Amino acid sequence: MQSLEVDLLLRACPDEEDTIDQIVNLLVDTCSSKRRMLRVAGDDKPAEVVRSRFMKLNADHIRFVLKCLAESTAPVRNMKQYLLAALYNAPTTMQLYYLMPDETALRELSEQVIEKLKRLTDAEFAGLEFPMN
Numbered sequence: 463m464q465s466l467e468v469d470l471l472l473r474a475c476p477d478e479e480d481t482i483d484q485i486v487n488l489l490v491d492t493c494s495s496k497r498r499m500l501r502v503a504g505d506d507k508p509a510e511v512v513r514s515r516f517m518k519l520n521a522d523h524i525r526f527v528l529k530c531l532a533e534s535t536a537p538v539r540n541m542k543q544y545l546l547a548a549l550y551n552a553p554t555t556m557q558l559y560y561l562m563p564d565e566t567a568l569r570e571l572s573e574q575v576i577e578k579l580k581r582l583t584d585a586e587f588a589g590l591e592f593p594m595n
Contacts, residue, residue: 467521474521478528485524488545489516503547515550523552 466489471482492500493513499506527548538544579587 465518465520466524471521471524475525475528481528481531482524485527485545485549488542489519489549492516492546501543501546502550503543507550512550515553518553519549523549523556526552526556 466486468482468486472479475482493516495509497509500509500512501507502512527545530548582590
């Protein structure tokens with residue numbers, strides 16, 4: 463788990479030291495488990511699959527999970543299971559999360575465009591070209 467760059471994470475997120483320690487401990491406990499199957503996100507998964515995915519995590523994945531924890535508004539009943547699921551899914555969801563446009567930013571941009579369109583004269587509006595595809 464050297465790829466987690468814990469020292470870098472602790473420098474970048476000093477207020478998250480306890481959470482980072484809990485995440486690292488959870489990863490170590492899970493990867494060293496002698497069980498053949500591990501429950502992650504409500505499913506029993508082969509321990510080797512879970513270990514393999516966890517061994518590929520890096521500091522970016524941990525920062526993503528920290529960000530998701532901070533942004534979550536829903537109450538978490540079982541933090542261990544929540545973290546296991548977030549960590550397991552981080553490699554597949556992180557990129558999609560950052561590629562998704564921010565809804566608020568899109569709404570603000572739309573409102574700005576609408577306001578600019580409202581200020582156009584009929585002649586200016588008629589001269590606009592809109593892509594059809």
